[in-house]
Amino acid sequence: MRKSILARFNNWFIFVLMTLVVAVIVVASTLFINYLKKEEIKRVDILVSALKFQQEVTPSLEVQELILKIYSSNTTIPMIVLDKQDRPMVHRNISKEIENDTAKITALAKKMAKSYPPIEIKVPDGNNQFVYYDNSKLLNTLQYYPYFLGLFILSYLLFTFWFLKTVKKTDEGYLWAGLAKETAHQIGTPLSSMIGWMEIMKLENPESEGVSEIEKDIERLKTISERFSKIGSVPELNDLNFNETIRENYDYLKSRISKKINFTLHLPTYNILVPHNRILMSWVIENLVKNAVDAMKGEGSILMSVFERNKNILIEVKDTGGGMTKRQAVNAFKPGYSTKKRGWGLGLSLAKRVVQEYHNGDIRISQTEPGKGTTFRIMIKKM
Known part of the structure; x- marks a missing residue:
């Protein structure tokens, strides 16, 4: 429980940290772009000041050369100078396509005025001039840079998180598969010995009821061993009669669970043919029934119940136990999660894997409420 809380805290910490990193980068980039914008405005102010000086006094040859250098140094900021009648006087760094079209130049100047108000240059003869300007192409492009950068970093972080999660899930899958196969191997040795002793007991008293029951349990152990050995490999879906699989599992479980539990089965009157692996599907049903027994103490x-709906076969296991909270229902199929004091929390996780990965179906909790029991539902597509 504490590990689960710690893991969740770590996930949220990483998420918040990622968000802060992206936010800092976007803010820093925005501040840098605003700095560049202010620098461009300063350059425009210097240029306008030089033009004003040229209009107000008669500069010397050296001053005229300096003003020309200042004007020529602007190779990026688009500028248009209009007179009172909105006639273009001079322009710089605008599209070559409109350089000879006075109407389009004037229209572009008016468009620039929406970004920055024009700067007025007073002329002695009263025909004042107005300087229109806008951001350079580089600055306009950089304005979208923080958003693209933030999106790229966020996408990269999400991809990294997904990749690490996938690797972890794969490692867990190999771990469970290795554990299952080792369990099957360990069961095999004493099981072989039990089979040998069983044959000796049958020779001594072949009609013994106890011998018959022990033989059934040995067959069950064989089935369990085979189940574990199949984890991690792709099983063959050779069985078709789904009714027979459910009926066999029901009969065995009913004879083994407490008599205080009223265990009933509803099957269709006709055969349901669904490709499945009988050993693994029996394991799934057994896990659900055992969970129900534990829930009811x-x-x-x-x-x-087994029934058809649309093109699917549905199997439901409904109990009258203590039910689950929303949090318990969400975590029920996660590996290692268990509400019991004892247990590894692998039963429902492996059941989900058997249904989803091996039978292309789905398993979920269709209904649960504290104090009112739980209903598990398996869905498998028909042939």
Whole structure:
């Protein structure tokens, strides 16, 4: 429980940290662009000051050369000078396509006025001039840079998070598969010995009821061992009669669970043919039934139903146990999560893997409420 809370805290910490990094980069880039914008405005002010000086006094040859250098040094900022009648006087750094079209030049100047107010230059003869300007192409492009940069970094971080999560999930899959195969191997040795002793007991008393029951349990152990051995490999879906699989599982479980539990089964009157692996599907049903028994603390009712809906076969296991909270229902299928004091929390996780990865189906909690029981639903597509 504490590990789960710690892991969740770490995930949120990483998410907040990523968000802060992206926010800092966007803000820093925006401040830098605003700085460049102010520098361009300063350059425009210097240029306008030089033009004003040229209009107000008669400068010397050296001053005229200096003014010309200042004017020529502007190779990026678009500028247009109009007179009182909105006639173009001079222009710089505008599109070559409109350089000879006075109407388009005037229209562009008016468009520039929406970004920055024109600067007036007073002329002695009263025909004052107005300087229109706008951001350079580089600055206009850089204005979108913080957003693209932030989006790129965020996408990269999300991809990294997804990649690490996928790697972790793959490693967990290999871990569970290795554990399952090792368990099957460990069960195999004493099981072989039990089979040998079983044959000796049958020779001594072949009609013994106890011998018959032990033989059934040995067969069950064989099935369990085979289940574990199949984890991590792709099973063959050779079985078709789904009713028979459910009925066999029901009969076995009913004879083994407490008599205080009313265990009933509703099956269709006709055969349902669905490609499946009987051993693994029986494992799924057994996990759900055992969870239901634990939830009811050995006393209550379990209803297992099989029915068709649209193009799907649905299997429901409904109990009258203590139910789940929303948080418990969300985490129920996560590996390692368990509400019991004992247990590894692998049963429902492996059941989900069997249904989704091996049978292309789905398993979920269709209904649960504290104090009112839980209903698990398996959905598998028909042939």
